[in-house]
């Protein structure tokens with residue numbers, strides 16, 4: 061059987077893994093962290109962009125619009141939360157109507173459907189908390205929101221169910237040409253020889269490519285900081301609110317999450333350190349102050365957490381998608397910054413087809429496109445709740461009070477394929493600890509469950525991978 | 537299923553309310569408690585100092601709780617542990633769930649909310665920095681040490697000088713950890729003075745007022761925090777930063793009443809206390825729903841929780857019997873340095889003498905705490921010092937109560953002591 065190695069288990073790596081599992085091959089995903097969706101994929105705006113923002117005839121535009129169209133079917137097949145909530149691009153200045161018009165024309169050229177330029181009053185009719193200063197807006201009904209990590213986890217679980225192998229805590233050091241094949245050399249000395257390698261290593265995709273290919277790329281991390289508001293602020297907006305974009309990106313958004321929270325951000329600052337996930341005093345202040353231009357009544361009182369994401373901005377500006385050249389069986393996905401999440405489903409189909417073609421793979425007759433998520437107690441009706449506790453009494457034990465997550469869900473999240481290993485993994489799969497107390501009450505209960513289910517000691521339970529142990533020892 | 541009285545929460549508030557509702561004649565009572573045992577937050581407070589007012593002796597938290605648990609057991613009051621109340625509505629329909637009994641639905645005649653409070657998390661105070669392990673709220677650390685027997689860290693900085701933070705400074709020190717500093721944003725502590733003396737001074741732990749944490753560093757686990765002085769507007773002053781090596785940051789930055797359930801029943805909440813707005817029967821704006829303890833407003837001493845909750849229990853029993861006064865209410869405002877007063881309303885034809893609990897917004901020395909009714913001072917108490925960390929109580933006698941209940945506008949305020 062042909063061997064395909066995918067490097068990186070972000071949304072790009074995991075979606076490609078799933079699409080490739082439609083074919084017969086030995087597929088291995090190598091990921092340096094201990095879980096999927098630990099990189100840029102876990103920290104972004106979660107917007108399924110309409111596609112008016114990308115320059116016409118770019119790969120960004122093409123995959124954005126194609127990807128967006130795939131979400132309805134995909135979210136049902138893979139059972140992850142997605143909603144078409146629509147988006148406004150707000151114009152605060154009567155002299156900037158040209159900007160809106162340009163976006164409109166661009167969108168039409170890219171094939172975005174339903175775009176409309178509307179007045180400020182029309183915006184406020186739908187979103188009464190939007191600033192009185194808004195003069196007009198571009199309305200994009202096809203824009204949506206998704207939980208990026210839940211989408212990625214869904215992709216990964218479905219890939220695993222269809223035979224893909226995930227290897228975690230495996231950092232790839234470099235690639236080497238090996239005749240027709242390619243060698244993947246890991247930091248710990250392990251070597252995988254593959255018929256094809258998919259480079260989906262996000263911020264490090266340039267370095268991996270550069271280690272073997274004659275075409276060189278450079279990725280500059282572009283930092284974006286966010287504030288997340290409690291669900292009690294969910295009334296602020298149900299649609300995604302952009303301001304007219306600037307050279308650095310789409311500006312500060314006010315965007316609802318699929319779970320009813322509201323995100324303010326991201327900022328955009330180029331930095332050097334690809335490992336930097338810190339939030340800064342100034343960055344958070346900027347996110348808040350600019351969000352307040354859009355929704356003046358927003359307050360810091362309901363902020364429950366902050367986070368940072370790094371865009372993998374390639375010097376070329378557009379996505380780099382395709383074979384690396386030099387007759388290398390290396391398929392690159394470099395510079396997959398925004399709208400990478402939106403584009404992922406379409407990129408994955410393309411990459412999988414290209415790789416399957418190249419390595420002459422046959423279809424996997426047993427491929428099952430359906431994945432069922434963890435039954436979510438919080439959103440169940442009374443009857444459903446009664447039923448599920450009857451079937452599994454652990455659903456009667458509420459562990460996370462803010463998000464109403466039960467022990468049943470937490471146990472499931474740990475024991476399913478590509479399951480959670482630590483607190484953050486459980487959190488991304490079940491929302492335990494994501495609410496307004498930010499795990500103050502439940503972290504210790506979740507630690508106990510992880511220790512029990514995984515057969516490890518409490519002192520070995522981590523927050524997010526090695527080195528993030530939570531307790532340091534027993535009390536004497 | 538039907539129940540006369542459902543009490544949500546089996547901490548000191550819920551226990552005291554159950555006991556007194558029983559003693560007022562109510563027999564059909566059910567306490568719901570999500571943890572596996574009764575006692576609430578007291579179970580993890582193994583230090584001394586509870587019950588000085590109620591029992592005139594120094595008990596530990598679990599000992600104090602045990603006394604009230606015994607009262608409940610002696611009266612054979614029904615309770616369910618491991619049972620979380622999932623929702624309530626204004627018709628007093630309660631749904632709850634447990635592993636043992638599944639989903640249960642009750643129609644109650646009255647509900648007492650006694651759900652306690654939770655700690656303000658890091659996110660709520662917007663500290664920049666890394667997202668490494670090693671950042672705990674003080675109560676979580678307390679639970680890890682006292683209930684589970686695990687040490688959260690070895691070198692500790694504590695942000696916030698609330699009581700739990702102070703007590704944890706001592707507890708961590710006892711267990712061999714090095715507490716390097718307690719950092720407080722305000723120029724005063726929000727904790728009890730006795731705790732500052734007994735928990736910090738006795739162990740030479742520095743308490744830095746008007747400072748805050750501006751950055752948290754570390755990969756995987758916290759490796760240091762950066763602190764800085766703040767100006768009068770509480771903004772960090774550039775150039776005053778200093779880095780402290782540590783593996784743990786404890787946050788003791790305030791408690792928030794837990795009112796998820798209250799919101800579901802349209803209970804009107806006060807933006808100041810974070811708890812329900814109540815009348816002097818401890819009834820919220822939603823008919824038949826009462827609140828007491830930390831879910832109503834954050835208390836520093838459990839004795840006052842018990843006292844307030846006993847009153848709520850007795851009044852809920854009276855309500856069920858149909859004896860609740862339904863008349864007009866007079867609003868009790870907070871002014872001139874007083875941040876809030878509970879109850880916020882007094883029933884004009886309620887019988888009992890009023891007890892008002894309040895907190896001030898700043899540290900004041902040599903003041904009088906006054907109750908003013910239609911411009912006339914009906915009560916005044918001299919205070920050497922009042923601080924935001926210590927709740928003040930005003931007990932009005934019959935005459936003063938009557939004056940308040942018959943006036944148009946009542947306020948509680950601070951006035952300077954005339955020389």
Ligand SMILES: Cc1cc2nc3c(=O)[nH]c(=O)nc-3n(C[C@H](O)[C@H](O)[C@H](O)COP(=O)(O)OP(=O)(O)OC[C@H]3O[C@@H](n4cnc5c(N)ncnc54)[C@H](O)[C@@H]3O)c2cc1C
Nearest residue numbers: 068070071072099100101104105107232262284400401402
């Ligand atoms: C602030 C911000 C906002 C955004 N908002 C949106 C949005 O609203 N809508 C949208 O469509 N897109 C958005 N994006 C873009 C989107 O998040 C990314 O395009 C997408 O997450 C990229 O996924 P990825 O899998 O390429 O990268 P990643 O998620 O970073 O995955 C790469 C993986 O490779 C692993 N890896 C790296 N090096 C190695 C190695 N040597 N060995 C093994 N494993 C390795 C990493 O650990 C990581 O898990 C946003 C991005 C940012 C930063």
Ligand SMILES: Cc1cc2nc3c(=O)[nH]c(=O)nc-3n(C[C@H](O)[C@H](O)[C@H](O)COP(=O)(O)OP(=O)(O)OC[C@H]3O[C@@H](n4cnc5c(N)ncnc54)[C@H](O)[C@@H]3O)c2cc1C
Nearest residue numbers: 545547548549569570576577620621651652829830837838
């Ligand atoms: C960490 C901490 C340390 C303290 N230290 C001291 C001290 O040293 N000295 C002192 O005098 N006071 C101290 N206090 C204050 C005092 O203990 C509290 O004021 C008192 O415990 C409050 O009682 P309560 O019943 O209102 O709340 P809690 O004790 O918090 O009890 C509330 C109970 O309700 C339950 N509950 C909540 N929601 C639900 C639901 N939906 N369904 C079922 N059950 C529910 C909870 O599990 C909990 O058991 C401390 C408080 C805290 C938070």
